[in-house]
Amino acid sequence: xxxxEMPRESxxxxxxxxxxxxxxxxxMRALIEESVTTIFGYxxxxxxxxxxxxxxxxxxxxxxxxxxxxxxVHAAQGFARSSGxxxxxxxxxxxxxxxxxxxxxxxxxxxxxxxxxxxxVFAHLLGTDxxxxxxxxxxxxxxxxxxxxxxxxxxxxxxxAKAFYIAGSGRPGPVLIDITKNAQLQKxxxxxxxxCTHIRSYRPKPHVRKKYIEEAAxxxxxxxxxxxxxxxxxxxxxxxxxxxxxxxxxxxxxAWTIMGMSAIPxxxxxxxxxxxxxxxxxxxxxxxxCDVLIAIGMRFDDRVTGRLDxxxxxxRVIHLDIDPAEIDKNVKSTVAVWGDCKETLPLLTExxxxxxxxEWLERFREYQRQEDEQCIVPELNPKSEVLxxxxxxxVLNELTEGNAIIVTDVGQHQMVACRYARHxxxxxxxxxxGLGTMGFALPAAIGAKFGAPDRTVVAxxxxxxxxxxxxxxxxxxxSNVDIKxxxxxxxxxGMVRQWQQLFNDRRYSFVEIASPDFVTLASAYKVxxxxxxQRTELSGxxxxxxxxxxxxxxxxxxxxxxxxxxxxPQGCSVAEIRLK
Amino acid sequence: MQKPEFTITVYTxxxxxxxxRIAIIFSxxxxxxxxxxxxxxxIDSVHRFTIVIxxxxxxxxxxxxxxEKQVDVLKAYYNTNDEIIWQELALYKVPTAIIAEKVxxxxxxxxxxxxxxxxxxxYIVFETSGHQEEIEGLVGAxxxxxxIEFVRSAxxxxxxxxKGFHEKLKEFESEEPGAGLIENEFLDxxxxxxxx
Numbered sequence: 001x002x003x004x005e006m007p008r009e010s011x012x013x014x015x016x017x018x019x020x021x022x023x024x025x026x027x028m029r030a031l032i033e034e035s036v037t038t039i040f041g042y043x044x045x046x047x048x049x050x051x052x053x054x055x056x057x058x059x060x061x062x063x064x065x066x067x068x069x070x071x072x073v074h075a076a077q078g079f080a081r082s083s084g085x086x087x088x089x090x091x092x093x094x095x096x097x098x099x100x101x102x103x104x105x106x107x108x109x110x111x112x113x114x115x116x117x118x119x120x121v122f123a124h125l126l127g128t129d130x131x132x133x134x135x136x137x138x139x140x141x142x143x144x145x146x147x148x149x150x151x152x153x154x155x156x157x158x159x160x161a162k163a164f165y166i167a168g169s170g171r172p173g174p175v176l177i178d179i180t181k182n183a184q185l186q187k188x189x190x191x192x193x194x195x196c197t198h199i200r201s202y203r204p205k206p207h208v209r210k211k212y213i214e215e216a217a218x219x220x221x222x223x224x225x226x227x228x229x230x231x232x233x234x235x236x237x238x239x240x241x242x243x244x245x246x247x248x249x250x251x252x253x254x255a256w257t258i259m260g261m262s263a264i265p266x267x268x269x270x271x272x273x274x275x276x277x278x279x280x281x282x283x284x285x286x287x288x289x290c291d292v293l294i295a296i297g298m299r300f301d302d303r304v305t306g307r308l309d310x311x312x313x314x315x316r317v318i319h320l321d322i323d324p325a326e327i328d329k330n331v332k333s334t335v336a337v338w339g340d341c342k343e344t345l346p347l348l349t350e351x352x353x354x355x356x357x358x359e360w361l362e363r364f365r366e367y368q369r370q371e372d373e374q375c376i377v378p379e380l381n382p383k384s385e386v387l388x389x390x391x392x393x394x395v396l397n398e399l400t401e402g403n404a405i406i407v408t409d410v411g412q413h414q415m416v417a418c419r420y421a422r423h424x425x426x427x428x429x430x431x432x433x434g435l436g437t438m439g440f441a442l443p444a445a446i447g448a449k450f451g452a453p454d455r456t457v458v459a460x461x462x463x464x465x466x467x468x469x470x471x472x473x474x475x476x477x478x479s480n481v482d483i484k485x486x487x488x489x490x491x492x493x494g495m496v497r498q499w500q501q502l503f504n505d506r507r508y509s510f511v512e513i514a515s516p517d518f519v520t521l522a523s524a525y526k527v528x529x530x531x532x533x534q535r536t537e538l539s540g541x542x543x544x545x546x547x548x549x550x551x552x553x554x555x556x557x558x559x560x561x562x563x564x565x566x567x568x569p570q571g572c573s574v575a576e577i578r579l580k
Numbered sequence: 581m582q583k584p585e586f587t588i589t590v591y592t593x594x595x596x597x598x599x600x601r602i603a604i605i606f607s608x609x610x611x612x613x614x615x616x617x618x619x620x621x622x623i624d625s626v627h628r629f630t631i632v633i634x635x636x637x638x639x640x641x642x643x644x645x646x647x648e649k650q651v652d653v654l655k656a657y658y659n660t661n662d663e664i665i666w667q668e669l670a671l672y673k674v675p676t677a678i679i680a681e682k683v684x685x686x687x688x689x690x691x692x693x694x695x696x697x698x699x700x701x702x703y704i705v706f707e708t709s710g711h712q713e714e715i716e717g718l719v720g721a722x723x724x725x726x727x728i729e730f731v732r733s734a735x736x737x738x739x740x741x742x743k744g745f746h747e748k749l750k751e752f753e754s755e756e757p758g759a760g761l762i763e764n765e766f767l768d769x770x771x772x773x774x775x776x
Contacts, residue, residue, distance in 0.1 A: 141601050142608065146651040148598075166651055200752040201654045202594050325645035 008047030016266045021190040023033030023153030023183045025054035027117065030160035031061055033193040036088050038079060038450045040072040044092020046132060047119025047183035049188030051090070060533065060570045064479050067471035068098050071443035073103020073174075075470070076097040077112045078447030079552065081430045082237065082313055082405055082455070086168045087114040087447060093120045094132030097178070098139065102437060104144040104174045110259060111236060113172035115163050116309030123151040123180040136178050142431040157193050165196035170204025171323040172236060203320050206338035208347065215335045216318045217351040219292050224358045226252045227290035227315075229275055229283070229304075230435075232259035233297015233322060233341055240264065240426045243296065249349050251356035253364050255283035257298050259433045262423035266402065272364040276304045277568045278415040281577060283373075284568060287312050288575040289363075296320045297341050298328040310573030320344055374579040375565045380420070382571035385558040387535060389488050393420040395539050396486070398460065399546045405430060405448050409441035411467035412494035415564045417460045428450070445483045446475055456484065456546065463489040463515045473525040485527075485553040486544050487518055490560050498563045522553040529553035583634040585614070585641060587664050587737045590629040591654040591745050598652050602629060605646045611635060615668075618732035622744050626654065632735050654752055659739055666737035671697070672706045672716040672722055673729040679704055685725055692718040703728060703752055 021029070027050055031039070036466060043051045055573055066072040069091045078089025091100055097118040107114045121130040137149050150159055159177060167175040216475045220226055234243045240263050247254050247264075253272045256263065256441030264271055275281030275287070284306075287293065293315040297305070305311040307532050308330060319326075319333035320341050327336040337344050393416060396404075402422035408414040408431040423429060430439035445459035466487055475481065497511040522529040529552060532541045539554070545554045568577045592598055598616060606613050614632040629691035631666075633640070644656040676699070679685050689706060692714065698705040708715055712732070719730055 135599055138600060141597065142604050147597070199651065200749070200756045203752075225650075282652070323649065325649045327645075329642060523669045 002463065005325075010073045012443035013303075015514045020187050022049065022053065023150075023179065023186050024155050024190070025051040026153065026156040026190055026449070027160065027179070028057045028061065028158075028354045029190070029193055030157055031088065031151060032057070032554070032556065034086070034160070034164045035196065038445060039061060039088045039090055040066055040075040040079070041090030042066055042072060042096060043068050043090070044094075044096045044119065044132070046121055046181050047096070047117075047184070049181065050117065050119065050179070058445045063090075064446070064475060066302075066443065067365045067474045068469065069099035070103050071446075071469055071472045071475065073100050073107065073114060074437075074440050074443035075447030075450075075475075076114045077103065077107050077110075077440075078407060078430055078444030078449075079110050079433065079451035080114060080172075080447075081444070081451070082427055082448035082457075084427060084453030085451070086115055086164060086172075089114060089116040090120050091116065092132065093118060093136070094134045096132075097136040098134055100176070101139060101143060102141055102435075103503070104176065106432055106435040106437045106440065107174040108143045108145065110173065110429050111172050111232060113167040114174040115160075115167050116174065118176060118178045119184065120149065120180045122182045125180070126180070136176070136562060140176050143174070143321075144176050145176070147176040148184050148573070149178040149180070151180045153183045153188040156183065157190065158196075160196065161196035162436060164541065165199070166202065170202075178396055184526050186400035205343075206324055208339040208343050210504070211334055212337050212349065213264040213344065213347045214339050217348055218296065219316055219318055219355045220250060220252075220348075224291035225286075225290045225357070226250070226292040226294060227283075227286060228252045228254040228294045228296060229257070229287070229298060230254060230260045230263060230296040231257040231298025234263040234414075235262055237297060237340050237342040239297075239340075239342040241347055242342055243269075245350075246349045249354050251350050251354070252294065253357070253361050255280070257304055257433075258418050260298060261418060262426050262428040263390065266422045270361070272361075273368070274418060276301075277306070278419065278564050278566065279304075279367070280369035280419070281566050281579065282364040284566070284574040284577045285367055286363060286575065287363045288314065290315050292316050292318065292321070294318045295331070295333075295361045296345070299323075299326045302330075305330065306568045306572055306574040306576075307328075310575070319542075346482050371566060371579065379416075384559070385535070386562075387517075387538065388562055389416040389558050390420050391535075392458075392538065392542070392556050392558065393417055394487070395542045397422045398539075399542055400456060400458070404428070404458050405452060407431065407441050407445040407448055407457060407459045409459075409461040410438045410495075411462045411465060411490040412490070412498065412562075412564050414458055415495075416488075419564075429488060430566060436477045438462075441465060441487065442469045443472045443475070445485070446472060446479075448479050449481050449483050456485055457482075458484045458546075460486045460488065462494060463487060463491065463518075464493045464513050465514065465520070469519070471520060473527060475528060477525040482550050484548075485522075485529075485551070486545070487553065487555040488558050489515060489518070489555055489580060490558050491515070491564065492560060494562075495564075497561070501561070501563070502569070510557070518553060518555045527553050529555065531555040531557065583636055585632060585634050585661055586637070586640045586658050587661070587666065587735065588629075588631040588644060588647070588658045588736070589638065589657060589737065589739060590631065590656045591748075592627045592629060593606075593652040594627045595652045595653070598627075598650070599629075601650050602631075602647055605643060606631075606633065609643075611639070615734040617736055619736065621725060623749060626745060626749065628747075630735055630737050642673040643661065655745070655748060657739060657742075659737070662743065664739055666711070666735050667709045668712060668715060668735050669707065669709045669732050669733040670718070672708075672718065672727060673703050674706065674722055675726050675728065676704050678703055678725045682725065688718070688721045692721070694718065697732065701759065726756070
């Protein structure tokens, strides 16, 4: 059986009205059936028939015209991350499709559900080096969960049903469907749309087995110093409540990866902070002291583990993950709990003992006090006149009370924002974690606003990253996107500068970056803005930004050579984290 | 130290582009594929890849999980050489004149179990099948007599322990997992067990 054939039920079309539709119209029907509301895209020659069909569906499918296809994918990612739904992208063939690659790679490594539909040259021109022809399927194979080229219109309903099912189920990821122009134009007998619920070669989640749940529970019940580390899996699995129940019953301290942040409120009594290279002191040091390490929906990225051969060697490891390929990939587990944590966590919670570990938790607090004294207090309440990134975030916390969606780019400002931003709600931290894509934040914030229109969205961006995708100011202008852009400007590509200072003997090689007048630039796009460099102006300017109706850009001039600490230097173990 | 040889057997859908998707799992990790064969399998519509690599078992296991993670892959198995029966096929083109003249060559061919598949006035094409060492042994023996052309196929392998893919496929095709897979008593009674 060909898996691309329509599922069995849908072949019973005897009483269904068969319509004669174009492939493009079938694309629209599929999107509507999949409850898509928003599309981020950019038209072009090879996708014109789809845009022509969209013309008739504008009332039900909102299309946001971006300024570059990379912005479309990042916006779709932001949309997916703030709403939990699949983001949708349209792009044309050739350069339109190749411009998607960075965003696809970002969505792949951060497990973000996105469906990209690209136009392609006529099928008879494939392989002839036709105008705007590129082998998009092969280019995107390593950076998509699945991709497929449609050359016949009748394939469209089943292929798109598969695309949405694959993108959103199991460990989510990006899917690209390349549709040749003839397939978009071709008419065929459309027998209706049925959503895909099963593909025989695809197992979105492993079956849960009692044996390893019991083994895991036993390890947890015997532990003296258990430690929970969790990632985005908790958010992607909608398992925030199940996760809270688990840690609250077991009383185990929990730390998040950058992608897991906001799954529980940052001020939860069992929350001990962020893991990783610029994470908190306690969770990093005590990773190498705990006796049972419970990893939930996270993948032991090298930025989290530091030197792997010195990572948690004393601990027995329980790894809960939906993706079997993650088990034992980087860290060998004692017990692997394969499955969706939405299913496995309640099973585990049911059979673990209700406990608390006051002394063990106090160890985290002790390290917290040291970190407070040496890093956090100087960052948040600096003695010098120069503004720090941390105090900007502190003011932001006071204004948003932890209720905003914080979208960050990549670099020092990202680390500072993720260290200090407070979150009360899930799906509130949107950042480029695995790929580290500078230029992510501005388009992702646009998408995040469409995904959660009632929430305040603040994009925190460095002066370098902003210049990578600032053309999306045009999108903000045209579509009236109400996002707050907070540029933390230190006139440097700060993270690389920090490394050059610490490890390359201050040889600042091409990290000093000049910027245009961002406020004037914003005003050219009819976005109001302001620049501040004085502490006295900061809270007033921040309040203006947050309370402003519509988009606003605030540029804060911060210390040029401030560093982000603590830091686990590359090649060091997590226990060797440095406070200065 | 020479890494052990593993044979990976992958059951897949017959999908354009899947070969590339599987191949890049190896090339991304800079792992050389020693031999790769794609063919139909015991089941109509299911494709079978046979891939030979030299790697540690730990790496091979991870590779198989990455392969299995691909949407169009049904299942990936890996085996050591003592767990499989395998063959490779080779063709040798030699000048007819030498074969006719030198009895020694004929004896060599018999020794290696070669069969003549084409006889022309100017050349003869022989075929052998077997393990790589056997095939290469004949190449070495024929070279002094003017071996014109030589080609060897990829490995094909049968897993000794395998009962075929029919049962497994039924399991994959059913939307609900088979009885053998539901081992969790809580799963059926979630409403009762979990009150939260």
